[in-house]
Amino acid sequence: MNQVERKYDLYSQEFKHNAYATFAEMRNNDPIYCQLGLDGVTPIWFFSQYEDIEAILRDKRFVRDEALSKDPEDRYQPSPLDDLLNNHMLNKDGDDHRRLRNLVSQAFTPKRVADLRPRVQAIATALITAVKDKGEMDLIADFSFPLPTIVILEMLGIPAEDRDKFKIWSNALIEPQMTQEGMQEAVKQLTDFTHYLRDLFNKRRHEPKDDLITALLTAEEAGDSLSENELFSTMVLLIVAGHETTVNLIANAMLALSRNPEQLEQLKTHPERMPQAVEEFLRFDGSVERALNRWAIEDINYKGHQIKRGEPIILILGSANHDENKFANPEKLELDRHPNPHLGFGKGAHYCLGAPLARLETEIAMTSLLTQLPDIKLAVPENELRWRFLPGFRGLESLPVTWRVD
Numbered sequence: 001m002n003q004v005e006r007k008y009d010l011y012s013q014e015f016k017h018n019a020y021a022t023f024a025e026m027r028n029n030d031p032i033y034c035q036l037g038l039d040g041v042t043p044i045w046f047f048s049q050y051e052d053i054e055a056i057l058r059d060k061r062f063v064r065d066e067a068l069s070k071d072p073e074d075r076y077q078p079s080p081l082d083d084l085l086n087n088h089m090l091n092k093d094g095d096d097h098r099r100l101r102n103l104v105s106q107a108f109t110p111k112r113v114a115d116l117r118p119r120v121q122a123i124a125t126a127l128i129t130a131v132k133d134k135g136e137m138d139l140i141a142d143f144s145f146p147l148p149t150i151v152i153l154e155m156l157g158i159p160a161e162d163r164d165k166f167k168i169w170s171n172a173l174i175e176p177q178m179t180q181e182g183m184q185e186a187v188k189q190l191t192d193f194t195h196y197l198r199d200l201f202n203k204r205r206h207e208p209k210d211d212l213i214t215a216l217l218t219a220e221e222a223g224d225s226l227s228e229n230e231l232f233s234t235m236v237l238l239i240v241a242g243h244e245t246t247v248n249l250i251a252n253a254m255l256a257l258s259r260n261p262e263q264l265e266q267l268k269t270h271p272e273r274m275p276q277a278v279e280e281f282l283r284f285d286g287s288v289e290r291a292l293n294r295w296a297i298e299d300i301n302y303k304g305h306q307i308k309r310g311e312p313i314i315l316i317l318g319s320a321n322h323d324e325n326k327f328a329n330p331e332k333l334e335l336d337r338h339p340n341p342h343l344g345f346g347k348g349a350h351y352c353l354g355a356p357l358a359r360l361e362t363e364i365a366m367t368s369l370l371t372q373l374p375d376i377k378l379a380v381p382e383n384e385l386r387w388r389f390l391p392g393f394r395g396l397e398s399l400p401v402t403w404r405v406d
């Protein structure tokens with residue numbers, strides 16, 4: 001098999017424009033299907049039905065830590081940089097996962113997040129005020145990117161003047177590199193990133209503040225609860241999660257509303273329905289299309305498919321969220337859909353820790369846009385929009401919008 005022989009194209013721009021049609025085909029014809037991944041050599045199991053995806057997310061035989069599924073001699077030997085970046089909760093299982101998650105979960109409880117409301121609102125209003133008189137903006141660059149990134153960097157305690165660097169670093173962490181030069185540049189960026197963090201940690205050790213960095217450093221110093229690698233990696237995870245997720249959900253929601261003008265009007269007259277609408281945005285076109293790879297820790301016969309120990313598994317959350325066996329009229333945006341058991345934030349042990357924050361940010365972002373720029377609309381035909389090449393995520397490169405200036 002080579003790349004051309006893949007049955008389902010899951011990477012091209014064309015796919016990105018019609019992803020849900022591809023997923024419907026997979027659910028109907030090949031709900032459990034093994035084909036080559038992006039590298040063109042690794043066979044990967046793709047799951048597209050809700051029932052299976054939910055079951056596997058809860059099944060302890062499918063793990064996040066690849067090493068657990070391999071014999072010691074077959075394990076990938078991580079570089080010191082890998083060790084610094086990848087030792088976080090989302091790559092761990094069992095007790096290690098619980099320990100790492102508990103250390104930061106305090107910062108993301110619904111109560112702590114609710115306390116952020118005035119600050120998130122102030123940032124949203126300031127961003128809109130900055131562009132209001134222009135009558136146009138790139139919704140992503142000018143609004144949906146800065147909003148959640150300012151929030152997470154402030155929570156962590158990153159100085160405002162350093163924010164721009166994080167965009168480059170976050171991108172270097174998630175963009176797949178297909179060339180040698182691309183790979184070298186990414187390693188250089190990530191090395192700069194670790195130097196920056198090391199300096200910042202030193203500053204906070206001498207001058208603690210009321211921020212997440214100081215809280216994590218305290219945990220590290222308290223003993224064996226957090227190693228240095230885990231400290232770095234936890235920062236990495238929170239930075240990436242804060243830079244690559246809510247930004248796209250807000251933009252995808254605006255695109256969905258522009259395709260459904262009646263629903264848009266309803267939401268304008270009933271902004272109090274926004275929290276329920278946010279759940280539908282997560283289902284209809286959520287920003288995390290797939291869970292991160294799982295690995296089988298033993299040979300498993302799953303519904304007649306022989307999955308071997310060590311084989312990677314991809315669970316397509318975006319497909320589960322459009323499964324007709326779970327949702328009536330799945331291809332319709334229904335802002336008052338209830339119940340709405342979408343898997344946009346995953347399920348089980350790794351259920352999104354930032355979900356309360358992401359919900360709050362999206363609710364405030366969408367309400368602010370619709371109330372402060374009530375006639376906002378797309379500035380270009382939909383077919384001119386381009387999706388970012390990021391397997392597993394659904395994010396537009398830009399979303400030009402306009403409104404009337406009186």
Ligand code: HEM
Binds near residue numbers: 090347
């Ligand atoms: C709309 C925005 C977001 C979406 C759609 C989203 C989605 C997800 C999903 C699907 C997972 C599970 C991945 C898996 O099981 O493989 C996850 C995990 C996680 N998310 Fe989010 N996320 C969002 C925003 C955020 C934010 C803003 C933060 C924090 C800054 C965050 C922090 C995390 C963390 C720490 C995990 C790992 C949890 C664990 O391993 O126990 N997320 N997210």
